Amino acid sequence: MTLEKPHYYWQSLDWAALTKAYPPPGLFETTTGRMSADEMRALQSARFLERVADAWKLPFYRDRWRAVGLEPGxxxxxxxxxKIxxxxxxxxxxxxxSAPxxxxxxxxxxxYLSxxxxRILTSGGTTGLPRVTLFDAHALEVQGxxxxxxxxAQGLRPSDIIQITYTNSLANAAWCTxxxxxxxxxxxPMTTGSGNVTSSERQLQYAKAWGxxxxxxxxxxxxxxxxxARDTGFDLHQLKTRQIHSHIGPDADGTRRKRLEEAWNAxxxxxxxxxxIGEIAFECREKAGMHISEDTVYIEITDIASGKALPLGETGNLIATSLYRSAPPIIRFNxxxxxxxxxxxECGCGLCTHKLSNFRGRSDEMVKLRGTNxxxxxxxxxxxxxxxxxxxxICVVSNEGEGLSLREKFVVRVERKSTDVDAEVFRADMEAALHRDLGVRVDVEIADPGTLAIHTGLGAQNKTKRLLDLRK
Ligand SMILES: [Zn+2]
Structure with a gap:
């Protein structure tokens, strides 16, 4: 009988080697954060080859790569x-x-598991089982x-109290943070979790009470x-907020950010x-594109239809390859x-990296409407x-009619701020604004406050759903 021994976390990593290979803040800014293009490419290439070797050991990669004629080497x-x-x-x-x-x-x-x-973490799944991913100590710490x-880069310092409104459960985002x-x-850190764990009223009370x-x-x-805050007469400007780390999403003209910054005075x-792969790109205080953590991830942008690489500056599918993780390796994830x-x-903050644009949408949620994406x-x-x-x-897409007269109906349901808002005028204005932005005419329906959460999952999930596809 073998004698089982506990595994101590602090012994699971060579901490000095980890911080040398993946410099945390305080070291990053003067090392990999401002490497020359050639040095960075060489570092990426060396790490990439190690990850490719890891991947050959796993049936998922081995089978897919052999199927296109690739051999190790x-x-x-x-x-x-x-080629991959x-x-x-x-x-x-x-x-x-296929291999549960x-x-x-x-x-x-x-x-391996013993x-x-x-640790077991998952993506935020909305239907069925969420996608499970193993994270070893190395992957967890590099993500950190x-x-x-x-x-x-956004100004967080040791004296800050950071309120994290992602739930520390199965999803990764809260843990990385x-x-x-x-x-x-x-x-x-103050791990209040999402609105389902700590109500929004309480989130604000805690922020005020604990600073x-x-x-x-x-x-x-x-x-x-x-x-x-507005509905309960809570003054956000009385809080000590210095900065907010977020995922803003599509915001080409900056309106969304501006409104939030005005409301929070930060x-x-x-x-x-x-x-x-974790938080792979981030804005600095210059707010001029997101710095890519290039020693941890290699990013390609490809054309949605052809899959061919696109030139710098053009929008397409983001293909990510992790340069640091082995269990599992992530190589060319669309x-x-x-x-x-x-x-x-070279950025005003001193870092020198490729930068990522803001997030512009999901290509798999694209709906073709009268020839327009x-x-x-x-x-x-x-x-x-x-x-x-x-x-x-939320956008609702459904089928109308039958046979030859079958057509797709696309309706955008928008919540009004209160029932005092004139629904008819608001609807007409919203249709005009969306026509301008989307380049195609869509129908709008005005909904009352709080009625769409059941579809968008706001508060319950770490992701918000914006498409309800009712097509058969
Ligand atoms: Zn910068």
Whole structure:
């Protein structure tokens, strides 16, 4: 009989090696945060080849790569990355179904699980089981470092109390944030969770009572807190808020950010992250595009239809390759998120990286309406701009008629701020604004406050749903 021994977390990593390879804030800004383009490319290439070697050991990658004629050794540098087929979350779902419980893309043998120091986290699934991902100590800490780089660049300091309104349950976002702020900056996290865990009224009371100076909050929830403050006569300007770390979403003309910043009297910073790879890009205080954590992730932007690489500055699907994680490796994951990458240049903050545009929508939520591509998230700007709206909306697509007269009906349901708003005038104005923004005429229905949450999942999920697809 073998004698089982506990595994101590502090012994699971070589901490000095970790911080040298993936510098946390305080080191990042003078090292990998401002490497020359050639040095960074060489570092990315070396890490990429290590991850490719990890991936060959797993059936998910081995089978897919062999199917396109690749053999171990064919990929010699990051310049060969386009030879590797991309995958989507649908492929991961299939991989999990074919090799339960964790899937053919991650190591899950009893021997591995007893030896490794791993946790189970998931994507925010809305139907069926959420997508499960294993995180070993290395992956968790690098994700913490990614978040910490973002928070530091946005002004978070050890004296800050940061209120985190993501729930520390299965979803990764809350944990990345907690670890980033706590392990790698030494700020003081306040893990209130989402509105389902701590009501919005209480969130504001705690912020006032305990002196919250920073927030990590989705823009949708920030808007919700703003409304609750207004409805309950709570003065947001009395809080000590210094900065808000957020995921703003589509906001080409900056209206959404401006309204939130005015309401909270503090800067709101945008970030981009994914469940498997963490917070991979972040704004600094310049608010001029998001710095990519290039030593942790390699990003490509490809054309939605052809899958071909797009030039810098053009918007397409974001393909992400993790340069740091082995269990599971993530190589050429088509996120189906629409963004653009901008050239490297020295930023006013001192960092020198490629930058990412703001998030522009989901390519898999695209609806083709009379020949025009319509993205539900593209409706957000018009909704954010209008003071009669409270920010909540959902697009409903359905089929009308039968046979030859079958057509798609696309309706945007928008909540009015209060029942005092004249629904008929508001509807007509909203239709005109959406026609301008989307380039195609859509129908609008005005809904009363609070009636759409059941469809959008606001408060319950870490993600907000903007498309209800009722087509058969
Ligand atoms: Zn910068």
């Amino acid at each position: 064919d990929i010699r540098s990051i310049d060969d990355i386009e 087929p991309v995958f989507t979350s649908d492929d991961l779902k299939t991989a999990i179904e 419980p964790f899937g053919s893309h991650q190591p899950g043998s009893p021997e 030896e490794a120091h791993v 470092i990614q978040s910490a780089r973002a928070f530091w 907690l670890q980033g702020a706590f392990h790698w900056i030494g700020a003081i 919250t100076t920073a927030w990590f909050t989705r823009a949708e929830y920030l808007a919700r807190l703003t409304e609750v 800067p709101v910073y945008d970030n981009y992250g994914t469940h498997e 996120m189906r998120d629409l963004l653009a990458v901008y050239p490297r240049e 319509v993205y539900p998230l593209a409706c957000m700007e018009a909704v954010s701009r209008d003071p009669r709206a409270n920010g909540e909306y």
